[in-house]
Amino acid sequence: MDALITAAARALAAGDPLGALNRVALRDDAPALALRGIAMAQLGDLARARLLVRRAARAFGQKEAVARARCVVAEAEIALVSRDLGWPAKALGAAQATLAAHGDLANAAHARQLEIRHLLLIGRLDAAEAALATLDPTPFPPASRAAHELIVAGIALRRLRTQAAREALARASRAAHQAAIPGLLAEVEQAVRLLDAPAARQIAPDGDRPLRLAEVEALLASNALVIDGCRHVVQAGGTAISLARRPVLLTLARALGEAWPADVPRDTLIARAFRTRHIDGSHRARLRVEIGRLRAMLGALARVEATPDGFALVPLVPPVSLVSLVSPPAQPVVVLARPVEEKHGAVLALLGDGESWSSSALALALGASQRTAQRALDALAADGKVQAFGRGRARRWLSTPVPGFTTTLLLPTPLPNH
Structure with missing residues (x-):
């Protein structure tokens, strides 16, 4: 590897794509093509970056297995940033195996991190967590350690474990400062800001109140009956009932929760749940059926009682072992919604x-x-x-x-x- 290639590689590792391009922009040999592709990716021209990396992989030939595998990993990262989630995972797995077999453990671990980030993006948290447990970040260089901790924080955030997320982000910040890569530092800082940004709204008769993620976590850990319009569940005392595939039941539960402790007139429930203005006997019959289904779903957490005008929600007292003895909730029924509600x-x-x-x-x-x-x-x-x-x-x-x-x-x- 000549001096210009070495200098360009060091510039890329330090987060200086323009410095790398100054050294290899006019070269078309395989190493230069690969470095140009990575530099263009760092500059945001992802389409051009992918073409250059593919050209580099072809130029390396069959005998340069490690170099070709590195190009595959680079293309996979470009695809991930481009949100091309349909990119073939088998190619990345084969590249990871090749790198590990030839002793390039740092790039093999990077390929594994890309697989985990893909799983995280598509919501497969269990698989992402299991895969992350197989990686030991101790021998990683600072940039890879920061990326690892960002993944740890991402999983913790989606699990609503804010303290674990905060600790992971603190470790990511230390590693990013050691790496001294501006883009990585900005990514960590953005993730830290998310911890203190409103993540949900608590809907109450006296007005809505924004909640940070830590407040949402504390609320869900209490013995309050939480009707969560963000994740489409009803939860209390550690028991969660998903209504993600029952949108009518979720709408009814939310309407009853917003009115608690008062009842909700039948016509109001029909208008909200069935989205109709012209109410007839068929709608009232359907409401009785859906209320019966809601009672069956919430049987362990709450009752839905009929009143002269409509229906009311009555939370059940959770078992003593599940009740917080330190700070019982001020409000037994809480409704959560997204910070900004939108059909899509x-x-x-x-x-x-x-x-x-x-x-x-x-x-x-x-x-x-x-x-x-x-x-x-x-x-x-x-x-x-x-x-x-x-x-x-x-x-x-x-x-x-x-x-x-x-x-x-x-x-x-x-x-x-x-």
């Missing part, structure tokens, strides 16, 4: 990370069909809330994040029952 809020939450997403990647992350994701994007675009660039398979979608609010932390995924 889950799509906006994903786009709110500032990266560009394809419709197929959004469908993977949401667990929905690509057509469903596309319809949501079209509706948001018509309202001027998202914008697209590119054509065909290169088409990507962007949205400006809502200032001061978390985005992907409270997507509608079921809470763990612990």
Whole structure:
């Protein structure tokens, strides 16, 4: 490896892509192509970066197995940043195995980190946590240690373990300062700010109140009956009941929770749950059926009692072993909602990370069909809330994040029952 290639590689490792390009911009040999691709990725030209990395992989040839594997890992990282979540995972796994077999443990660990970040983006927290447990960050260089701790923090945030997330971010900050890479420092600082940003709203008769993630965690750990419109669950005393696939029941539960301790008239419940203005006997019959289903779902946590005008929610006292003896909640029933409610809020939450997403990647992350994701994007675009660039398979979608609010932390995924 010649001196210019070595100097360009050191510049990239230090977060100086322009310095790297100054040394190899006019060269077309395989190492220079790879370094140019990584530099263009750091500068944000991801399409050009991918082309350069692919050219480098072809130029290295079959005998340069380690170099080709490194190019595959670089392309996988570009795909991840581009939110091309359909990128073939088998190629990354094969590259990781090649790097490990040839003793390049640092890049093999980086490939493993990319796999875990992919799992985290598509909401497979259990798989991400299990894979992360196989990595020991102790021998990693500072930049890799910072990336590792960011993954730890990301999992902790989605598990609503704010103290663990804060500790991981503190370690990430120390490692990022050792690496002295401006982009990495900015990423850590942004993650730290999310911990203190409003993550949900508590809806109450006297007005809504924003809650930080730590306050949401404390509320869910109490013995209050929490109707969580962020994650679509009803929870109390450590028991969580998912209503993610029962939107009518969730709407009814939320309406009853917002009115607690008062009741809700039947016509009001029908209008909210069935979205109709013209109420007839069939709607009242359907309401009785849905209320019966809600009673069955919430049997361990609350009763739904009929009143002369409608229905009322009555929380049950949790077992003594589950009751907080230190600070019982001031309000037995609490309703949580997203900081900004929107019909296609889950799509906006994903786009709110500032990266560009394809419709197929959004469908993977949401667990929905690509057509469903596309319809949501079209509706948001018509309202001027998202914008697209590119054509065909290169088409990507962007949205400006809502200032001061978390985005992907409270997507509608079921809470763990612990």
